[in-house]
Amino acid sequence: MIRVSNLTKRYGNNAAVDGISFGIRKGEIVGFLGPNGAGKTTTMRILTSFLAPDEGTAVIAGFDVIKEPLELRKRIGYLPENAPLYLDMGVLDYLNFIAEIRDIPAGERGMRIKKIADLCALNKVLKKNAYELSKGYRQRLCLAQALIHNPDILILDEPTAGLDPNQIIEIRELIKEIGREKTVILSSHILSEVSATCGRVLIINEGKIVASGTPEELSNRATGKEKIYINLKGQREAIETRLRSMSEIASFRVIEENGGELLKYEIESNGDTNLNEALFHMTVDNRWVLTELRKEKASLEDVFLQLTIGEK
C-alpha cells in the first residue's frame, strides 16, 4: 500500500529525513515514534505530497508522490500536527467546503457530513465557529476533515497531542475503529500510545529509522540486556570475584553500600540466560544472604531511550 525508499529531505545542511525506507501493507496501523525533531512530520508531509523529497521515492496506493500528487491526495486523509483550522469559519461550513473540494456530490454531502459528525462526535458543535471549539473538538473536526471522503489511507500527525486523558482514550478508540478497514500511519512521542493502537512501530531518530517491529518484538529485543537488582549480605571482594567469573554477566556495579555489610548491585545480563537462577545458586553456595532479587524487563520505553539517546 505504501512503499517508501531512500527518502531524504534536507533543510540547509541538516537532513530532516535521511534515507528512510519502509513498506506498509494494506490495513496496517503503523506508528512513527521519535523524539522532537526526529523527522516524523517531515516524512508525513512528503507522503501527503505537501513537500517534495530531495531524494528517494514514495508510492502510495500505486501513485507516486511527485508524479501523480492529485490522484494520491484523493486517497489520503491527513490530520496535520496541531489540527490547523480556519478559525473564522463555522464547523458545518468548513465540512461543506472540504466535501465540495473532495468532489462529494452536492446531494450526498449532507448525509456524509452527518455520518462523519456522528463518528467523530461533533454533533454538539456543528453550529459553532471553529474559534469557539476546545482543543479536543478542534482535533475531532480536523479528523472529520480527513475522513469525510472515506479515504483508504489515513496519515495522522500526533492525533492525541494536547488532549486530556479521557479524550486521548476516545480518540484512540476512534482510530482503532477506523483502522479496522483502513491503512493508518500515526506519529507520537508517547510510547504507550503506539503500543496501544499500532500493530507496528517505526522508531525514528535524527531522520533515520533506528528500529521497527511490533511493540512486543521491540521490547523483546531489549530483553537481551535485562537488568537484575540484588541486595546481598556478604564480603565485597568475594562477591565481586564470583560475579566476574560468571559468564552470564555482562557488567555489574554497586549502587549502594550499607555499613560494609549490605550491598546492592545492578547486574546486566549477557543474553537469554537464566541469570536470576544462577545468582540465587551463587548466594546459597557461598552462604551469603540474599535479601532482594528484582528483575527488570526492558520496556518499549527503554528501547526508545536506548535507541534515541543512549547512542550519543
Add this chain to the structure above:
Amino acid sequence: MQNIIAIFKREFKGYFNSTIAYIFITVFLVLTGWLFFRSFFIINQADMRGFFAILPWIFLFFVPAITMRLWAEEKKLGTLEILMTLPVKDHEVIFGKFLASYAFLAVTILLSLPLPITILYLGTPDKGPIIGGYIGTLLMGGAFLAIGLFVSSLTENQIVAFIIAVIISFGLLIIGEQFVLFSVPNWLVPLFSYLGLGSHFSDIGRGVVDSRDIIYYLSVILFFIFLNMRTLEGRRW
C-alpha cells in the same frame, strides 16, 4: 473549475466573516466620498476627475490590506498544509483566491456608484471618462491585487505582507509619474511610462480604452500570478 469556485466562495465569505472588512469598506467610502464632494462643492466641478486621480493612491494602501491575509494567514494557522494536500491544483487555489479578492474589491467599488449617479443627476458630465474611469479602476485594481497576493505568499506575517506589497506597488506606481519621468535618462522614459501602474489608468480615464492598456494590466496580473505559482512550487522543491 469546481475547485476554483469552492475556494472562491470560502475566501469571499471569509472577508465578510471579519469585521475588518466592513471597516475597510466604510473607510474607503467615506474617504472617496469626501474627496469627491470636496471637489464637487468647492471647485464646483461636475466630473469625477479628482476622484480617479486620487484612486491609485488610495488603492496603494487599500488593496494590500485586502490581499495580505490570503496566503500569510494560511501559513500562520497551518491550514495551508490541509489546503495543499487536498486534490486541487496550485493554479486553482491561486485563481480562487485572486478572484475572491477581486470580487471583494468590486463590491467596494460598486458601493461608490452613488457618486457618479449623483453627478449625473446634478449636472451633465461627460459620461465617457466616468465609464472609462471605472473600467480602468477594475483593471488597475486587479494589478494591485495580483501584486498583493503574490507578496502574501512570501511570509506568514500579514503586516509584513502588507508593507512589502505597499512598497512594490508604490515603486510601480511612481515610475510612471511625471516627476520621475523628468529625472530619468531620456531613453528610459518610454519604458518607465509604460511600466507605470498609474499611467495606463489615466489614459483609460480620459475615456479612451485602448487595447494596449488592457494588455498591460492583464500582463501585470499574469506576471504576478506566475510568480505566485513559483513560490508555491518552491515549497515543494
